[in-house]
Amino acid sequence: MNVRLLLLLSPVVFSAMAEAQVENSPLAPLFECREIADDVERLSCLDAAVDSLRGDTDSGEIVAVNSAQIEAAEEATFGLTLSGFNLPGIPHLAIPSLSSESLDLDATEEDASSSEINVIRNEEGDIQRIENLPVQSADTNAVNRVVIVLQNGQVWRQIDSVRVLINHREPQNEMTVTIRKTGIGSLFMRLNNRGRWFRVERVD
Secondary structure, eight states: OOOEEEEEOOHHHHHHHHHHTOTTOTTHHHHHHHTOOSHHHHHHHHHHHHHHHHHHHHHTSEEEEEHHHHHHHHHHTTTOOOTTOOOTTOOOOOOOOSOSSOOOTTOSSOOOSOSSOEEEEOTTSOEEEEEEEEEEEEEEOTTSOEEEEETTSOEEEEOSOOOOOOOTTSOGGGOEEEEEEOTTSOEEEEETTOSOOEEEEEOO
16 A cells, blocks of 8 residues: 655644645645635535545545654664655655754764753754763674664664773663764764764664
8 A cells, every 4th residue: 555644734834835735745635725716616625625635544545644753753763774765745844953052063072961862953854963862781792893772772883993992880871872974974973972983883
């Protein structure tokens, strides 16, 4: 089944999408009805479009999601390669950063000011950085590369030769990591917002 997604948006964003007449959107019939000048014809058109939309949602052909769910899905899959994955019929939306400050993602000595998980997005809404992710375990593998298991279940592995020091006297469940993406798509991690950045890949 070709499932389409219906994005639940604020009135301001909804209006902007309506004016843009998003092609192949499941909302396109509603947008088209708005252009009908005659009140009776417009209401009849809207009733028919809503009935059709309800039928598609009842059958599961259209699934309604909101922007918060999309953000959560993007954060959960950050670092994974999902070939061919997209949100059909939905324009890419610029989602405001959760950070109150603009950070230089190429800097090497910046420090997070909060212990809370912080998601930084660029102007296009793409995740560029996630700060203060809590660690479940941190260790090295047989080839002396760091392997980090996060408390959310994600597993990350070092793929460069940077020497990373793990303080085994510190409770690992009190550690955090920050992960950032570079302009060429590489991912780098740093332990406890200090020390050196090292290149990583997500393996689970």
